Amino acid sequence: MKKYLVAFIAAALVALVAWDTKAQTASACPTLNVTGLKADEGVLMIAVYTKSEEFFKKAAWMTAQKVSGASMQIPVCNLDVEEIAITAFQDMNGNQKLDMNPIGIPTEPYAASGTPAMFGAPTWKDTKVAYKAATAPIAVKF
């Protein structure tokens, strides 16, 4: 439980760091296919991790983009790594953090790449996916 709370608190804190709000567009960049969003509401906040030990602590790249439609495609460029892990949340009230109720349960939608455990917080192991060798869009399902 504590781990889970800490993870989400960390994510919330990371989210407070400055955001790269420009979508990157280089054509060779692998693309995230983010689905299941509440259409046209709030801001999609994405953190990309490249190392197990930095997961939920220090993102290699982050972006915040106004939600348009129920799905969004977001290129992730110029990372010199084989694997990445993505966590995301939909910031419904624009306060740039993942809101939680008083017992630490997220009150805004959240998601991750890979096959995050159905139960509990995402881990590096569950969410890491191929980056350089990615042949299809990387799925991030809300």
Add this chain to the structure above:
Amino acid sequence: MNRRNFLSGVGSSAFVAATGSSLLASNGFANTPSIFKTEFAAAAANNPYLTPYRGAASDLYCEALVIEGKLPTELRGRFYRNGPSNFERGNERYQHWFDGDGMVQQFSFDGKAVSHRGRFVQTNKFKAEKEANQFLVPAFGTGIRAQMRVAGPDSMNTANTNAIEHAGRVLAMWEGGSAFELDPKTLDTKSAVTWKQGWEQMPFSAHPKLDPQGNLWNFGSAGNAFFVYQIDASGKVVKTQMAKVPVDRKTHGGMNHDMAITERFIIVPMPPVTLHFDLMAQGKTGSEVLKLHKDAPLRIWVAPKDDISKAQIFDLPHEMVFHVGNAYERTGASGTEIVMNYVGSRDDNFLAGAAVAIMRGAHKPAGESVMRTVTMNLSSGKAALATYDDTPEEFPRLDPRFIGRRADSLVTPISWRARKEADHGFHGLQVRNVDSGKTTRFDYGDDFIVEEHLVVARPGSSKELDGWIVGTAFNAKRQKTCVSVFDASNIANGPIARAWLPYWLPLGFHGNFTQA
């Protein structure tokens, strides 16, 4: 207290702990053919008393129940009940009675006739599992491997414990998460209720109490964090509070089930019970998972309604407590005292034994569960405990106009004799004078399993027990459920009317009557 401190104090509550661990990741034990399902089916084929534990196959409706006797013309309104009512999906069967999906039963009385509607609460869990024809999320007492995103307690919420109509909406309540709102006319499920922005999925317990002004008081708990809700007669939240409770989470916090109110206080018994989800994930059930710590006290939390941070704690000998009867304040030479009745059990035979065994069609003794009176002196901090007798009873209720005030009587289903075939479940009904201990009883007989009974006041009257006692019972011989109506001042003569459904209902937990 700042939020970070608060968060660090939270976490051993059953449902919250469950959402935060990944311990049910891949053992897959629940995917093997269920021994509970095969054993229950074999036992139920030969034991007519087990029928209600089959669960209901679908929603139910009956326009006119068959009436025996004469219904009081003044008895009008809607009698709600809730209880675990679906236990099986695919090859699986739940391993604890408390796990079943909630179904709200509504009996409508118009003074001449009674109709019935029973509908499953359409929780997210219920809808998804019905569609998939398999369980997808862990339950209170069954380690199901999560196959659907568990995004908090409401992902596992069965809304199966109690139902009350308040401010024009029916609340189907659980313990670890939100209440679900249903339409009183159709019992259509609307949504989970969030009482306050940012309080989505917060624990809202299943035993709220109505004060004389129509305020609904409730608490919720997660580990050693307590939350209190005050909702006014129009359904608006007047105030929410939160506080830490000084208990050792190694021995307490697994299940804080019921509460009492007095004029100025809110009272919650905290039995020394823990739930071990790590063991459940390894396929263990019963007493291995649900533990009563016999070396730790039953702690009673007594908090001023207007400021729960000023709570006092009273320690009593170890005891499992589900339900309180009533509480009231009295002031005398020794200062202010709170007197409270509750049903206690020095063992966990029911929670960890009988409620598991029944799901495989087996019988285990349910334990003592006897009525006690605790007197707590707010000045001295001392508590005195008294017990009436050793006859097992449960589900205490009183005349609702006297909740939080001194009342003479408590009504309980009770068993004072052994039964040949159905030694589980109660065979009788009792009204006890809480001061003298004197009892009046009615024996339903060997064919019945008697459920919680409520007091409904005669309109216009202010005298305690001037009205009726109304409750359900399952008849094993007829394989049908009935609602009995007693003159509340004289139950010994038996019911003055009985309304029979053409079908049986799953045994329920709790309910409430809303007078028309």
